[in-house]
Amino acid sequence: MEINKKQWYFHLAVVLTIVLMDLFSDYVYGGSERFLGNFQLPLNYMRVIMYTATFTTYAVNFYFVCPYTLGKKHYVRFAIGFVFLIVIFGRVRYLLEEVLLFEFTGKHNYFEESRRFLFYTFDNSIYAIKGILYSTLVYFFFEYATNQHRIHTLELDYNKAELSLLKSQLEPHFLFNTLNAFYTDLVDDKPKIAKDILRLCQLLRYVTYEAGTDFMPLSKEINFIEDYIYLHRKRFEDTLSLDYIIDGLVGDQKVPSLVFIHFVENIFKHGVVTNKEFPARINITVTEDFVSMETSNKISNTEQYSTSGIGKENLERRLSTIYKQDYVLHYNQSDDIFTTSLKLPFKIKS
Numbered sequence: 001m002e003i004n005k006k007q008w009y010f011h012l013a014v015v016l017t018i019v020l021m022d023l024f025s026d027y028v029y030g031g032s033e034r035f036l037g038n039f040q041l042p043l044n045y046m047r048v049i050m051y052t053a054t055f056t057t058y059a060v061n062f063y064f065v066c067p068y069t070l071g072k073k074h075y076v077r078f079a080i081g082f083v084f085l086i087v088i089f090g091r092v093r094y095l096l097e098e099v100l101l102f103e104f105t106g107k108h109n110y111f112e113e114s115r116r117f118l119f120y121t122f123d124n125s126i127y128a129i130k131g132i133l134y135s136t137l138v139y140f141f142f143e144y145a146t147n148q149h150r151i152h153t154l155e156l157d158y159n160k161a162e163l164s165l166l167k168s169q170l171e172p173h174f175l176f177n178t179l180n181a182f183y184t185d186l187v188d189d190k191p192k193i194a195k196d197i198l199r200l201c202q203l204l205r206y207v208t209y210e211a212g213t214d215f216m217p218l219s220k221e222i223n224f225i226e227d228y229i230y231l232h233r234k235r236f237e238d239t240l241s242l243d244y245i246i247d248g249l250v251g252d253q254k255v256p257s258l259v260f261i262h263f264v265e266n267i268f269k270h271g272v273v274t275n276k277e278f279p280a281r282i283n284i285t286v287t288e289d290f291v292s293m294e295t296s297n298k299i300s301n302t303e304q305y306s307t308s309g310i311g312k313e314n315l316e317r318r319l320s321t322i323y324k325q326d327y328v329l330h331y332n333q334s335d336d337i338f339t340t341s342l343k344l345p346f347k348i349k350s
Contacts, residue, residue, distance in 0.1 A: 007142065011062075014134055015055060022047070045101055046109065050127065053092040057085050057131035066139040072349065082132060089128035090121040153321045154214070196234055203227040207258070214322075216257040218291060219250050222284070225264055229282075232268055241279035242267075248286030253346045255291060256322060260284075262315055263295050263340050271297030271338065278337075292328075292343040299336045323348060 027035040038044055065085060069078035097109055114120060187194040206224045210216070226244075233240050264282060267273065273280045280297035312331070319327050328343035 010138065010142075011058075014058075014138060018054070018130075018134070019051070046097070049093055049096045049101070052096060053089045053124075054127070054131040056092050057089045057128055058135040060088060061085055061132050062135040062139050066136060070136075070139065071143070085132050086125045086128045087121055089131065090117075090124040093124055093127075094120060150321050150324075153317075157318060157321070196231070199227050199230055203231065211257040213257060215254040217252040218255050218286070219252060221255055221257070221260055222246070222250050224258075225260055225282075228261065228264060232273075236274065239274045241276050242273055243279050243281045243283075245282070246284045246286070248284075248291075250286055253286070253291065255344060255346075256318065259315065259319070259344075260293055260342070262311060263293060263342065266340075267295060267297050270300055272300050273297065289347070290343055290345045292341070294339070294341050296337060296339040299333070299338050319344075 023035060023038060026038060038047070061081070065078065065081035069075070069081050094115070098115060102108055108115065110120065110123075114123065186197065203224065206220065206227075210220065211224070229242070229244060233242075267280050267282070271280055272278075275298055278298050281295060283294045285292045285294075316329060319329060323344065326345055326349055328341060330339075330341040332339045332341075
């Protein structure tokens with residue numbers, strides 16, 4: 001809401017600048033008499049109409065054409081939109097000047113032949129460019145400011161995460177050395193337990209050292225999830241009821257680190273994972289362009305499941321900073337069933 005409010009102030013400043021420049025131009029070329037004539041009755045309806053057409057074009061370009069063309073790097077579409085905006089300017093001016101104003105004054109500004117669509121549109125193209133140019137420059141300005149804000153937010157989040165990681169690393173070498181010692185002692189006599197200790201080491205090492213960067217290969221994130229699920233299978237033994245499905249080719253596609261584990265951890269923390277009639281579900285789909293995760297589980301009666309909270313807010317803020325609006329994240333609770341859906345593109349738009 002704050003950004004939108006600032007945008008409106010900025011747009012208002014642009015509008016006032018354009019109007020003041022026109023008034024100053026009147027003073028320069030016509031003196032004080034022409035300048036003061038703008039504030040006398042009857043009003044200069046032609047100028048009001050021109051401003052209406054200009055700022056209508058300005059708004060359509062800023063809020064619709066630029067975001068869906070330049071914002072997605074579709075320059076050919078922007079060129080088409082440019083022509084479309086010229087047509088909009090001409091139609092708005094024609095409606096106000098040659099139709100509505102004519103009803104009150106009985107006079108046309110353009111003679112009959114020049115009121116034809118092609119001539120009228122072409123003749124107004126020079127006036128339409130002003131609104132298109134201003135709104136495009138303002139759009140680029142806000143895009144630059146937004147990107148700078150995103151970069152600053154990412155830097156702050158990274159610094160906070162790095163500080164949190166440092167606080168949590170209380171002699172990690174001691175922990176890993178101890179687990180490795182247990183693994184060495186048990187690998188011959190009790191290989192199954194030794195294998196479990198190795199999986200635990202891999203999980204802790206990934207969280208402590210490897211996943212400290214913003215992005216990780218999808219294959220490593222999947223391995224981490226599978227190690228996490230494996231340890232819970234050992235915990236619940238034969239009572240765990242979980243359907244874990246991966247569809248697609250998992251490779252080195254870059255994804256934000258430790259995002260998917262948020263959903264998996266919530267299943268084991270808040271969900272029922274021992275119901276054979278309704279097993280918890282984790283479904284990961286990988287395509288050429290995106291990766292998606294869908295989860296569902298019954299909600300434990302002892303837990304207060306919520307679609308809000310610090311973890312969810314932090315996740316949404318992080319994803320919005322990285323992907324803007326080019327991602328999908330849904331939470332849904334229906335009776336005692338909780339479902340989530342996450343879809344992330346592999347290509348991040350600048």
